[in-house]
Amino acid sequence: MRRLAARGNRIGLGLLGLALLLAGAALATVSLGVFGDDNAAQPIYPSPAQRYIHQHSWIWSLVAAAAIIIGLLCVRWLIVQPRRDTLRRIRIDSDRTSEPGAGRTLLLSAAVANLVEDELAAQSGARRVSAALSGSPDQPEIWITLVADPGADIAHLRDHLSETTLPSIRSALGQPQLAAYLSITVKGRVGHSRTSKHGVLIGQGPP
Amino acid sequence: MTNSTPIRMPRGTRAGAALVVAVLTVAACTYAAIEAIALATRERTLGFDVHAVTRYGRTTHWDDTAVTVAGIAAAVIGLALVLAALLPPRRRTIELATDDHLLAVGMSLASLRRTLQAAVLTIDGVGTARVRGRRHWTVTATTNLRDTTGLPETIHNRVTTELASLNPTRQRPVRVRLIRKDR
Numbered sequence: 001m002r003r004l005a006a007r008g009n010r011i012g013l014g015l016l017g018l019a020l021l022l023a024g025a026a027l028a029t030v031s032l033g034v035f036g037d038d039n040a041a042q043p044i045y046p047s048p049a050q051r052y053i054h055q056h057s058w059i060w061s062l063v064a065a066a067a068i069i070i071g072l073l074c075v076r077w078l079i080v081q082p083r084r085d086t087l088r089r090i091r092i093d094s095d096r097t098s099e100p101g102a103g104r105t106l107l108l109s110a111a112v113a114n115l116v117e118d119e120l121a122a123q124s125g126a127r128r129v130s131a132a133l134s135g136s137p138d139q140p141e142i143w144i145t146l147v148a149d150p151g152a153d154i155a156h157l158r159d160h161l162s163e164t165t166l167p168s169i170r171s172a173l174g175q176p177q178l179a180a181y182l183s184i185t186v187k188g189r190v191g192h193s194r195t196s197k198h199g200v201l202i203g204q205g206p207p
Numbered sequence: 208m209t210n211s212t213p214i215r216m217p218r219g220t221r222a223g224a225a226l227v228v229a230v231l232t233v234a235a236c237t238y239a240a241i242e243a244i245a246l247a248t249r250e251r252t253l254g255f256d257v258h259a260v261t262r263y264g265r266t267t268h269w270d271d272t273a274v275t276v277a278g279i280a281a282a283v284i285g286l287a288l289v290l291a292a293l294l295p296p297r298r299r300t301i302e303l304a305t306d307d308h309l310l311a312v313g314m315s316l317a318s319l320r321r322t323l324q325a326a327v328l329t330i331d332g333v334g335t336a337r338v339r340g341r342r343h344w345t346v347t348a349t350t351n352l353r354d355t356t357g358l359p360e361t362i363h364n365r366v367t368t369e370l371a372s373l374n375p376t377r378q379r380p381v382r383v384r385l386i387r388k389d390r
Contacts, residue, residue, distance in 0.1 A: 002220050009225035010292050016228055017288025024281025031275040044274065045264025060247035064240045071236030074229045081222055150325040154303075154314070155372040162307040179214050179309045183300065186318035190325045 004085050012077050091137040109133035116144060119165045125152025141179040150190040216313035219296035304374040326369040327362055343380045349388045359383045
């Protein structure tokens with residue numbers, strides 16, 4: 001459901017990590033005198049570099065531009081974090097020939113998601129259900145989040161999805177390979193759940 | 208997806224690490240851009256000292272301890288980030304097995320504990336219950352009953368039955384502690 005964000009995070013962390021690792025290693029090796037003690041004793045901003053940069057002050061503009069670009073990329077990286085990969089339409093069939101009646105049939109994915117939500121929400125113990133489709137229009141996948149009561153029959157809810165809801169959705173869409181991901185959260189008060197340490201331990205199992 | 212390998216719930220997205228790194232990089236880039244603009248225009252920008260960085264560069268040598276420490280720290284942080292990118296993040300949910308290889312079901316540890324807790328509380332004589340555990344499920348229950356013969360076994364069976372119906376892909380043993388509370 002958040003594959004794009006996951007891939008972006010992996011690339012971002014990898015690139016920044018590699019840059020930091022190389023820069024840090026270079027800094028440490030020069031500082032520790034690996035390239036000679038004379039080099040290590042030099043100031044990090046020596047006079048020739050000062051003169052060169054003084055004569056070419058556009059270098060600072062270049063540095064500023066690079067910092068702004070990297071900063072904006074990181075802002076975009078932050079913005080995409082909560083974004084989910086959702087699919088708006090599913091392709092039911094596609095006939096691109098020039099014959100009469102040819103064309104594509106698309107279905108709004110919200111219709112499928114609503115159907116799954118209504119079907120599961122009608123089951124006992126289901127408190128809240130949300131569904132969304134992602135993937136490609138040819139090979140969609142459905143992501144379902146179910147919030148259930150503590151006493152709910154979770155196995156029944158799961159089995160209802162796998163034995164009733166999903167087969168009918170797959171059949172209706174003509175997608176026998178439709179993959180589904182169900183994430184279950186149990187919320188709510190579970191009676192008097194706290195145990196007190198005051199008491200006598202009378203048994204421990206299994207025997 | 209034509210093979211019959213069961214699909215699995217996805218791993219984490221490394222969002223926490225990404226958030227921290229992105230915020231710190233934005234802050235560092237903002238500072239670098241302001242300093243660079245100040246140096247390019249040779250003017251004081253937003254209160255930043257134009258020559259602070261160049262003065263530091265002129266007076267600091269490569270073999271200064273601060274430079275060595277900064278280099279090592281940067282390399283260590285960089286290595287940690289590379290490892291965070293390369294190593295697969297851990298799964299945040301406990302996966303429940305299904306007969307449908309195209310359906311993946313996951314439940315948070317807290318949710319599964321709560322479900323087991325609710326199951327234990329349906330047993331007559333159990334006053335309170337708490338379920339803990341990562342490698343094994345430990346159920347701590349209290350009772351007011353004087354005669355508790357068979358109650359630990361009943362609790363154990365109830366939890367085992369509940370786990371059997373949920374069918375988590377990783378099985379863990381169940382332990383029961385029963386505490387008698389005086390009225």
